Amino acid sequence: MVKLIDVARAANVAVSTASRALNNPSRVNPKTRSRVETVAAHLGYSTNMAARSLRMGSSRMAMVIMPPWRESSMLNDVLRGIDEELSKHGYTMIVGQLNEAGLPDPRVLEMARGGMIDGAIAVANDPPRSGGLPILAAERPIVGLMIDLSEHGVPSVISNDRRAVHDVVGRLLANGRQRFMFVSGPPNYHDSERYGGFTEALAKAGGKAGAREVLRFDGDYTFEAGWNAGGAFLDAQERPDAVVCSSDDIAIGFMKRVQRAGVRLPQEACVVGFDGIAVGAFVEPAISTIQQHLVRMGAASARLLLRALADPDADLPMRTIVKTTYVERESTIAALGGPAKPAAPPKARSAASRASKAS
Known part of the structure; x- marks a missing residue:
């Protein structure tokens, strides 16, 4: 050996x-460092993790506690940002997941209490409705990501969800949209913030030009929820002309349902999603979206955790806000400029003109 x-x-x-x-x-x-790593790889050296943990009093491992979401490409970017930042400082990332009831696997808590991890990052995990966070009982540093846990004394990295939706609704109002629909995710932090921005923008408009919310549909962050919301849209006595979805997956499912029924997008209704997933640029029409900078957010949460591990008494910010970016695409852009105009037919050229060109 x-x-x-x-x-x-x-x-x-x-x-x-x-x-x-x-x-x-x-x-x-x-x-x-490069020379040592090259030699270690050439000789086949492998670190004895258990021995190192005993010797250093540290496992050099951080746990990322994920929500019980089954399919979400956006979380891949979050994990990439965390892993890249941790690895720069010699830390390994392991992943634990909540069950469908939102409770952590008992093994997660045992690993934390037993010293197998140095700290944790809780991703989009809503806290229990009463009591504290179970992971805090392990007395390990913890950071919240994509969820505001600051009221529990946990430093958190979040997007400006409320402001972002507020500003997008303001853009739609300024361009003549009047009848609004909001399609939510499950009742959680994100739903509260995004719907809060939606209603605040409409309240600020004060019914100007008849602008109002005419429909809300509650679902989850899935294509199926968007499909079902599309059914509610089609059944509405007064159809909305602007639809704000709490995720891009919702927006994709919604658009497919209503387009299949003959609704023209964005001429009859413009659609905005949230998250900025890559596939949103490749559907028809491409989705206008509020893009979260997920790799950057993941890295920011890892840096906070590393600071807490290096200095338990460090004065960390309770809220780190990574601003979103509004990406305008075809699902709103034609509507904002008015109904799309058909292309003008090419002008017929005279015989004299053709003869002149030929010469």
């Missing part, structure tokens, strides 16, 4: 330097 001392000798460094290069790379200059 290759030992750390073998790696140190082959790399011509002290054993302590080899250890830092492999276990705490941020404390070693890049050139030395």
Whole structure:
């Protein structure tokens, strides 16, 4: 078995330097770290994680506690941002997940209490309606991501959900949209913030030009929820001309349902999604969306956790807001400019003109 001392000798460094290069790379200059890593890989050296944890009093592992969502490409970007940031500092990411009732697997809590993880990042996990967060009982640093847990004393990284939806509704109002529909996700933090921005913008308009909410549909963040919301839209006595969806998946399902029934988008109703998933640019029409910068948010949460691990007494911000970006595409752009005009037919050229061109 290759030992750390073998790696140190082959790399011509002290054993302590080899250890830092492999276990705490941020404390070693890049050139030395690269040499040690190359030698370790060539010799087939593998760190004994259990021994290292006992020796250092640290597992160098952080747990990411995920919500019970089955299919969500946006969470892949979140995990990538967390993992890239943690790995720069010699940390490994492991993932735990809540069950359908929103409760953590008992093994997650045992790992935290038993010292198998140094800290945790809770992603989009709503806190219990009463009492504290179970993970806090483990007395490990924790950061909230895509959920505001600051009232529990947990530093949190969030988007400006409320303001973002408020501003988009304002754009639609300014361009003549009057009858609004909101399609929500499940009753949680995001639904509260996004719907809050929606209603505040309409209230601010004060019924100007007859603008009002005519329909709300409650579902979850799925294509099926959007499909069902499309059915409610089609059945409405007064159909909305602007639809704000709490996720891009909802928007895609909604558009497919109403287009199949012959509704022209965006001429009869413009549609806005939320999240900025890649596929939104490739459906027809491409979805206007409020894009969350998910990799950046994941990295920001990891940096907060690393600061807490480096200094338990660090004064961390309770809320870190990563602003969204509104991406305008075809699902609203034609509507904002009025009904699309058919292309003018090419003008017939005279015989004299054709003869002149031929000469």
